[in-house]
Amino acid sequence: MAAARVNRQTVPCGSDCHERASEVETAMTVESAERVPVLIVGGAYTGLSTALGLASRGVPPMLVERRATTSTLPKAWGLNSRTHELLSTIPGVAAALHDAQKDVRLPLVKSGPTVRDARAADVPEDLLARYRMLTAAPACWLPQATIERILRGRAEELGADLRFGTELVSWTQDADGVTAVVRATGDGREYRVHADYLVAADGYTSPIRTSLGIGVEGGGRIGHVYVITFEADLDAYFEEGRFCVTGLPGSGMSVIHDSMGTRTLWVDYFPEQGQSEADFTEDLCRDRVRRAVGDPGLECRIVNARPFTLNHQLAERFRAGRVILAGDAAHACPPVGGQGGNLAIQDGYDLAWRLALVLGGQAGEALLDTYQAERRPVVNITLEREVALQAVADGRVLSTFDPSQPIPTPREILGFRYHSPAVRTEPGDDHALQEDPENPTGRPGSRAPHVRLERDGLALSTHDLFGPGFVLLTDAEGTAWADAAANVARYLGITLTAHQIGGRIRDAEGVWRRRYGIEAGGATLVRPDAMIAWRSRTAAAGPERELENALTAILAR
Incomplete structure (x- = not known):
């Protein structure tokens, strides 16, 4: 039975998040509510890892994501040892990652004026051996698109209700939980969802965080790149199945060849100097690829080109009543050292085990406050280091193992x-x-x-x-x-x-x-x-x- 739609406006008022609501009857109707223990908004790394962690503990969450499916572009690459250790505690995930990985060697890092002339950087001889003493987790350099598919598949197998093509319309909270209105993007059908908790995994712009009035610290938007995914015959320069990043010093560009054979060019982009998306025509993107490779006659096809904002922000708090921020909604950093996605997955895992214990009556609600107390200081160390690395990384991609540079270290990761x-x-x-x-x-x-x-x-x-x-x-x-x-x-x-x-x-x-x-x-x-x-x-x-x-x-x- 449909119920009259009620539009409530929530205003922030401290950690208790009391609600001041005005109910407005409209002609539109919303279907009767569904009941779930946890509603997750956002279906990328953060949302998927939270859903997976909850479902693996017998707590079936609902996840809503506006996009029709998981990522189709690589976006980011790799899982660090800590992330892999956590995911390996969930049956079936480590095996799926292993089956998808073609080459578990350390990534090949090159540097030079062009891809054609690039040479491999020196890798400390004991680097892999040192990691092997610290962790049993294998190296993983899969693209985000592949990892998201694995997380989604296993979460659904374990009972998570993942609703892609569904967006959050509005929400309110009170002492007993959260009531949300969500909409199926295909047919426009709207319905209510009641949840004990809401996990905001809605990205660095996070409308949920904004509506709560939670401020952010950090430098904000600290740069931009244009990311160009392309196809070209570059087999002479890359090994099949082996992840390789090539830095092109002085050019403001870098090239990534991932384990699936996808090639991506990162180009410095300066909208503050008058550049715009309109400048990056297919012809210009093709020219940039040819310049990066060092072959003016290279046959190549531009698959996708999009701007990417480099952000530095840390939410002042990660929880407001029944709403918890995670991933980029809680913290964001430049992707240069490859740690943002890892932080997101770790957030999801850390939230899931706490929520499962609280919802199961095995822990008090104060356990949820330890999520911010623990994660925020540790995450901030990585954010600050990634910002420092972004300032010195040509082409905005890590292309060195030089320990004198602000690169990720075992001390930070483990x-x-x-x-x-x-x-x-x-x-x-x-x-x-x-x-x-x-x-x-x-x-x-x-x-x-x-x-x-x-x-x-x-x-x-x-x-x-x-x-x-x-x-x-x-x-x-x-x-x-x-x-x-x-x-x-x-x-x-x-x-x-x-x-x-x-x-x-x-x-x-x-x-x-x-x-x-x-x-x-x-x-x-x-x-x-x-x-x-x-x-x-x-x-x-x-x-x-x-x-x-x-x-x-x-x-x-």
Whole structure:
């Protein structure tokens, strides 16, 4: 049955986000409401990873996206080790990424006056070996279009309701949830959706963030590029299946050849100096491609040409009542170092496990506030570094492994630290936002270190033990901890799995206790995002009480 449409205007008034609404009856009707636990607005990396994370935990969200489908253009490339580790906890995702990847070698980085004359840049000989000591995650240089298809497919298989070709028309919130009106772009049908929470994954312009009155910090629009996707026979310059980026110093251009064979030219674009989209005719785009390649007679076809704005912004807060900002809606940075998409996927994952626990009654709502407390400071480090890199990167694409340049490092990607009530910080902690992942401390708030293990003769990583719930790691002397974990899981109604390293699971290199900072009989509690939440360095007289107290605090119960 259709109901009269009600148009409500929400105005921001602090973190409680009280509503002042004026109801206006119109002749238009809206179908009766559907009920979902989470409504996600936006169907790119952020929205898809949030939907996937929720569906994998038995919380079926609804996602609405104005576009008819996922990205058809490459847009961005690659997943860093941290992102790959998180996605690998969801069954089926790592296998799908592996099947789509043709070449897992490090990307080829070249530099020269043209593609024809470019030479490979020096790569530190130990770079890949260093990463292999830090993570079991394979290299992934797939384009965003491919990764989005994988995330979408798996999310739908797990029960997420993904409605492409559907846009948000209006929304309101109160203490009990969010009511939205959405519209199918094909036939114009409108209907209401009631949700416990709304995730704003609606991009850097984020109408939802704007309507909430949440301000942003940062430099705003700090530059522009024109992105030209083209087809041409360049097999003489690129290896099939291997990602390659070619910087052309002094030209304001760079060329990306991705693992799917798609070629993209990035060109500096200056609308503030009078340039416009009208200037980038097909003939001009073809000329730029030929100049970049160094072949004035090159046969090429322009597939797509579009402007791209380089942004630097950080939302002042990530949550307002029942609405949570994620991805570019919460923070945006230039794409030069390739980390914006990774931050977006990580946001989605971090939101999903928190929302699932809160919606399942296993955690208090205050757990959602730890998302901003943890993510915002860590994300800002990456934003500031990407801005610094953008200032020195010719053609606006990273084309160097030079450690003297502000490039992404293992310390940033794997050595970050979180500080919030969802971490049981130890006395004397320096509250640093990073540590050296090659020399991990195992402190609460740090990423659980990768350690090589064996189980039944098969190699695995400590990260293979992590999944949708909490994990307690202890040793062969930690039977009391394992028994306590089973009891506490039952009391609190949560997923908590204990693993004893030293029995069936063998420490292949004899280093796990050192890397996790515990002694014989100690234990470490790892969250669903593979972050260390708490530890007991030694055996405890009351392991059940200690573990229950820690989890009760972490879960805001």
